[in-house]
Amino acid sequence: MKPSASGTRWFGNDRGRRSAVDERVERLLERVALVPQDRVVAKQPHEFSGGQRRWVAIARALATGPRVLLADEPVSMLDVSIRSDILNLIDGLKTEEDLAVLYITHDPDTARHFSEQVLVMYRGQVVERGSSDDVILRPRHPYTRLLRDSAPDPGGDSAALSFPRAALR
Numbered sequence: 001m002k003p004s005a006s007g008t009r010w011f012g013n014d015r016g017r018r019s020a021v022d023e024r025v026e027r028l029l030e031r032v033a034l035v036p037q038d039r040v041v042a043k044q045p046h047e048f049s050g051g052q053r054r055w056v057a058i059a060r061a062l063a064t065g066p067r068v069l070l071a072d073e074p075v076s077m078l079d080v081s082i083r084s085d086i087l088n089l090i091d092g093l094k095t096e097e098d099l100a101v102l103y104i105t106h107d108p109d110t111a112r113h114f115s116e117q118v119l120v121m122y123r124g125q126v127v128e129r130g131s132s133d134d135v136i137l138r139p140r141h142p143y144t145r146l147l148r149d150s151a152p153d154p155g156g157d158s159a160a161l162s163f164p165r166a167a168l169r
Helices: 020-031 037-041 050-062 080-096 108-114 132-137 142-150
Strands: 068-072 100-104 117-122 125-131
Touching (some): 020 037, 020 050, 068 080, 080 100, 080 108, 117 132, 117 142, 125 132, 125 142, 132 142
Parallel strands (some): 068 100
C-alpha cells in the first residue's frame, strides 16, 4: 500500500472504486472552492499559496463535523480579495453547517462586521464586551480605543499611525 493524498490509497481500496473518504475529501475541497480536487490532493503543502493554505485549513477543520470553529486570525497577512472570500465562506458556514465561530482578531473592523458580540481582552483579562457595534463604535476601555484607532484606514496613510501606549498603563 503506497501512501498518498487520496483516501483510496490510504485505506487500500485501489480497485478504481471511490471510497467514502475520497467522496468526503472531494465534498470538503469543493465546499472551500479548491478545485479540481485531483490536482489539489496531489500537491505538497509547500506548493500551496498562503490563501490556498487557509482554504485547506478550513476544509480540514470541517472534516470532523465540528459544532464550533476556532478561527484565530484567519485572514491576517492576506490580500483584501482573499480576506473577503474567506470571511464570506466562514460566515456562510455558520448558517449552512449550524456552526458557532469563535473569531479571534486584532482587526476591529472585521470583528464588527463578522460578529454579533465582541469580547476584548487585554493582558489576559476581559476588559470590554457587548454588541459589536457598541464595543467597536463606542469603546470604553483604552485598549479597545487603541485597537480601533490604530487600524489602517484603507483610504488614508497607515504609516502615520501612532500608538499611545502610555494610555494603557
